[in-house]
Amino acid sequence: MTSVAQAPVETRVATPKRRRRRLRRPRGLAVITWIYVLWSLVPVLLAIRFAFNSGRSRTSSQGWSLRWFWTDPVLSVRHDPTLWSALTHSLILAALCMAIATPLGTALALGLQRWRGRGSGPVNVLMLLPLVTPELVFAVGMFLLFTTAFGFIGLGTPAQVIGHVTFCLSWVVLIVRGRLVTIGRDVEEAAADLGAPPWEVLRRVLLPLLAPAVAAGFLVCFALSIDDFVVAQYLASGADTTTVPMRIYSQARNAPTPALNALATIMLVVTLLALVLAFLAFRFLSRGEKASATLERLATIDAGGPAK
């Protein structure tokens, strides 16, 4: 960049022509972005398409049918016990994880937010550690824990639930604390000044205001648990503790039928339904905030980390 090249730029700055130039849309970037979007989503759409094949192929389209979902008496998701139990087990794990991690995380967030001074530093680091630990390290640790010191719990569904709750907990804390910061302390102090004891402040003021964050917490726990592969696999104890991602992993390279596509499709639809439900709950609970802001906040909730 020489000064000769710079000079004309400076003289152009004030002219209207220059203004237009600056506002012009960058076509190249738009093309890259749309190609990326297609590349990221089309493979999944095709996998869903193959789930509706009437033939056995998972690599090309062969008519349309619900054979692999329901009607095939042996191989469909509904009638193949390994696929059906994977589906129900994934949903049970996710439900238990939501039910435990969300209240536990909300309470932890409230506690940490007010915890000032001694001990607050290490405690906050402890809360964030699960987010920065590679999932394999976490899973190996849990596996060794439940096969040695906590052998009385052992591997299986309880261990899987504990594993999922442990990594969902920090997410709930992050979401709820984010909301606590935007609420501020004014309302709470006003309630206290009017004579409300701490318990009443919590129940009648903070919890209602926190409701959208709690709804988002439920959603994130559900999504993380449904999506998790590594922890569920390490803590599984046999066929009846196999989840959907585990079933995909063990069958993908093993001559699967489109029933596996159907299973993955069902999981995806369930997750998207949960997302829509959470969005509606979020809208309802945070009435008065702008819809687009709601969407963006909900969209960026999961920004923190890959979850398998």
Added chain:
Amino acid sequence: MGSRWIWRALAIPGLVWLALFFVVAFYAIVSVGLGNVTTLYEPVPHWNPLDWNVGYIWAALKSVVPGGDTWDTFLRTVIYVVVAVGLSLAIAYPVAWYAARHAGRWRGLILVLLVLPFWISYLMRMFAWTNLLADGGYATRVLHALSIDSLFQSIGLLDGNDWLGGQHIAVILALVYGYVPYLILPLFVALDRIDQRMIEAARDLGASAAGAFWRVVVPLSKVGTLAGIVLIALPMFGDYYTPDLISGSPKTAMLGNAINGYVQGGPDKSLGAALTLLLSAFLFVFMLYYLRVLRKENAA
């Protein structure tokens, strides 16, 4: 006094949970990695630091230096992750830049589409590619029709015709496909925060478009970019399912495959635990950096 106790009481159950199932779990890796085994090779953890036995750590260390059993795998993992992160950045930066600053009325839609992969199971996204890259799959046919497969073969990027048969390039691209959405979002947030007036000021002061980008946008988005890189590099180092699904060959095994093989498959769980400890030590700096970024963002 009374009100303070209510808040601490609320925090206690969650903290006890994390202490029991996160801290003790990590300590279990230490105890097994520094422990011993029974005659049946079942691990015997040594919980007391005074009883620690460094034999397995030593064996694990010897295996990850040049000439050791795991050295090739370790080197391959580092190369895969570096290349995959580089490619991810090359894709994610322009996409995030466009979405954050130029998308205009498409912004909402693009954001939703960029976030959508988060809600699709990672294993399903990988599985989708095994459909497409199989013999006769759509992607295989398109790549063949465009002669990309023969081009890759001639420059040595593809070995034979089978995309799913132990190809480095397939595993690296699968890693990019799997993790790039997680890089785009922090980049989007970082780039979205940059004040347009900063860029305009740089231009008004005579910087070229490239100069303004290099001297204003890049420094202002540095923390978000680095955090995003760490965010995708950490799980990549522990990944074993992507190579398993896309290749399944020992030729493309990563460190995660080695650890997974020891801990879940083989008889040598203690060596697996020791390798996990080494991996954690290797990633410690990255974890610390990410922790610091998270703490700053949540310091309220």
